[in-house]
Amino acid sequence: MDSGGHPLGARSGSLLSRRSSRQGSRGSISLSREMGDSILNSMRRSLQSAEQLLGDVDSSLLAQVIDSGDRGLAFEDDADEEVENTLEIDDTPTRIHGTNSHGTSVVTPVSLMEPKDTTANVPTNSSIKGEPYKLSWMLDYASYLIHLAVFGFLGVFTRYGLQKLFGPGCLALTSDQSPLYLDLPSNMLGSFLMGWFGIIFKADIRHISDHLIVGITTGYMGSLTTFSGWNQKMINLSSKGHWVYAVAGIVLGMFIVNESITVGAETGERLRGWILKCIREKSSVGSKCDWEHWRVDTRTKHSMLLAAMVILLSLLWILSIVLAIVKVHSLADGAVLWLGCSVAPPGVWLRWYMARLNGGGIGIGKHRHLKWLPFGTLAANVLAAAIMAALSVTAKAVHTKRSTAVLNGVQLGFLGCLSTVSTFAAEVYTMRRSGQIAKAFVYAAATFILSFVLGTLIYSVPVWVEHY
Template identity: 85%
Template sequence: MESSSARSNNTSERNRLDYARSVSMDSAGHSLGARSGSILSRRSSRQGSRGSISLSREMGDSILSSMRHSLQSADQLLGDVDSSVLAQIIDSGDRGLAFEEEEAENTFDGNNSQGTNVVAPVPAMETKDINANGAASSSIKAESYKLSCVQDYASYLIHLAVFGFFGVFTRYGLQKLFGPGCLALTSDQSPLYLDLPSNMLGSFLMGWFGIIFKADIRHISDHLIVGITTGYMGSLTTFSGWNQKMVSLSSRGHWVYAVAGIVLGMFIVNESITVGAETGERLRAWILKCIREKSSIGSRCDWEHWRVDTRTKHFVLLAVMLTLLSLIWILSIVLAIVKVHSLADGAVLWLGCSVAPPGVWLRWYLARLNGGGIGVGKQRHLKWLPVGTLAANVLAAAIMAALAVTAKAENTKRSTTVRNGIQLGFLGCLSTVSTFAAEVYTMRRSGQIARAFVYAAATFILSFVLGTLIYSVPVWVEHY
């Protein structure tokens, strides 16, 4: 028990010094290499066991950091890691929580599945509550740890839902701003589809917060970075709406517009995340320069008091986010009922917000498949493929096509409003372009050009073919 407590204290101390290390590492390339080497050595020493989420996140942050500095360092680092790691860098869903729960059960039972002792990754807020003399029994500690995991899980869900609301609001506003009713730059009749501005903005922000600033924000709160990337930017962008617009164009015979919309849209979002990563890196370098200059004149920038590393801070943040979730969700449901009944303006928006959280949660849950490969047991292949993101986008595209063809059969104003609300909220949040673009960008930057092309092509082909079979074929047969 003393050994476990010491290891936990050492881990907590390393986490508290993580931001300071990142500053020094960015000023010297050899420090980054040393860090990457230490991570790889620790990973190889635990190759026979199931690694905790802290190791996976540290590995992911190291790969993203090496990608920022040079392509060669990324190739060297990726050459020594399992191919499944790259697929989990952007979003691993609740896979890590599942690993932590399993490790907790094995640890407090005294052995893991292979009969070797392991140390469970105790959260920082939990280590302060463990009795130093080890007087508490293993069963009590196990129950306390499981309760902490449940609270952690609930906190993730709350953050995802709140930031998902903000994503829906932003996407709806951009549709109105750039659509036919205002600037008239996007429409359903051209390759510049309605959701293109939100996909561009979300991909640009993903370059900032999902790649460049990810480790820095995670130092403050892991729930916050999941809320920003998976919750907000994942809900701000939508793949299903993009795919359905191209399927609709092709069903009317505008195949050139449909192909142009796919090719042009992919090029634009790829450039958006590239520009986001490049500008984010320059912004981060400027911030670090300012911090170093202030430190040199005696002014110290202390970020530790912002870190959510105590139970009190965690519950205060959780209470604020839970209050926001309750207010926004209840307001959305009430306004959706009233406005859908009267078919008033805003019915689509509030109905979309009412069904948005389940879409975000399902996408986050599916993200646990990333890095798992395809197959059963040890016969798993394509571990480099982000299966969870692929499944979420293809599933949302198929459901949206089914709703669209249903609306053709029953073309009333109320049914159209309900369909648009579900598409805006649930399906818009279930599918994502920002995560998809970040995964393609990560593969390209790490030198895996062929895999990036295969992943992008598989996403578009599967979604477009399913959309054609579900939507276009009935439209052609029934002459809607």
């Protein structure tokens, strides 16, 4: 959807050709991530042509376009087959090199970045083939975890702040007693930003740092939005007999987040087109925009960035734990926030780990079914919703201030980060843009029905029976 480019022309046959050969050397560029970025890039360039392109691609890639978790690192040692793909866009062939086992992807064809050597393979963060500054597997994995944790903290802070700003204590636009639930503003903002950074600018940011784009999308936006909190608010309403409000909250909320990511993608497309136009105008007058110095592609840059992130993570986590202990003990304001921040990183990590299930389908080997369904995201949201319901009914049963603060902190941090609306909305958006409306509906319906039914059995039934 580059406003400065031309729409994709009609192609006869498949747009993608694959050539495989056995290699003794090991690579770390993931076919799924390459294809995912290519898909998103084509969606940027022409929304009208996205259906045609996506229709030719293995449906399992649709489930991995937004998040494939740590799949690229977990099976890196098994990489033994190199795949070279050619994607033709506007009669300009773009070479994508990598292995079909998993790893990180290269920049897509129309990145804002300007490589110094456009004919060479673009280096990635996980492993730079043929270069001396290749990161070890464990260091690469740790870097992902650290980025996820740091951005997860920021996501929890933002979500909590939006709850307070738009909630009853300030603007009073959202509440626990209406379809406009407390987490609606954060879900809207996260979905909007996902349209920007998860779809439009994803390949450009990945060209700078693959760890950074995972931190922004999976870490920040995944933690800024929460599906379990949304589901639990609707269960609370239904348990009190407000079924109309509960249904309205689900339907209205889904419509709002869908529109948010659509608006985000459209505005991001225009912004990106404007940036490209400015770059071309500066280049025409001899003022070249060189973005290469921003790339984290050397051992020194990796080490400096990793050291800064480790220091930041240590400060945030230690501060959160200390303040959580102090404030929970005294039941002071902010106890829920700091306790939530203390348990946020494990929630982000677990969701990222579960995302490896996306695109895997059900079955063994070639006999796999439902590969289009993002099972990782679905499982994370349903699991978080079920645990959220269990903690909510526990809080009602125990009913002490300290236990309520602790349980609310776990709900805000761990479960809020384990579940996500931004990734869920992006996956539904991708299916809709590819013309697979029925699959998008089935995926969305399965997520809500499973979460709501489990939540009702775990929370509402005990509430009705015990009259909490």
